Amino acid sequence: MKDERDIQEENLMEDLEDPMQARDVRRSLEQLRTIPGVDPRLQEMARELLSGRTGLKDIIENPRYLAALGDNMRELQERDDRMTPEERERSKEQAAEFFRQQEEDTAREDAEREQAAREARENGPKPRHRGGQ
Incomplete structure (x- = not known):
């Protein structure tokens, strides 16, 4: 259930110059917000960006979101390191x-x-x- 209106690509253009990139970022944020098992800090970040309450540039100044991004990047790398060639x-x-x-x-x-x-x-x-x- 969405209580707030999501921003559109045009709103992301304040931080991005390419309209296609803005559309891709919006889609990624929509997925991040709803996928089960995603770090709650990242889901909160996606909600904040999609609602327009914060901008992309503000994210890099937020230690909570930066820590979440770093933690999840490490986890992805560790998973990749454990994968078999078939996986x-x-x-x-x-x-x-x-x-x-x-x-x-x-x-x-x-x-x-x-x-x-x-x-x-x-x-x-x-x-x-x-x-x-």
Whole structure:
């Protein structure tokens, strides 16, 4: 349940210059916020960013979030170090599938936005003519 409105890519542009990067960051934050088992500090960070209460630049000044990022990076590295070659290959395949799905989602969203913009242009306000002319 969302009690607050999430920011859009445009709001992230204060800290990012690339609109595609802003969209990817927003999507990643949405996933981070909801995936079970994620460090609660990282979920809080995602909620704060998505709500617009804090910005990306503010995160690096917050020791709580920096510690959470560092702790989780170490944990990921330790997991990777323990993986068998088969597990590592399976993980690469899963990552490739994840990124393929992300690309499909991006293409679909772009097409939907383009269609909505086209419809808005085509169905926009028509000039009104006064009678008698």
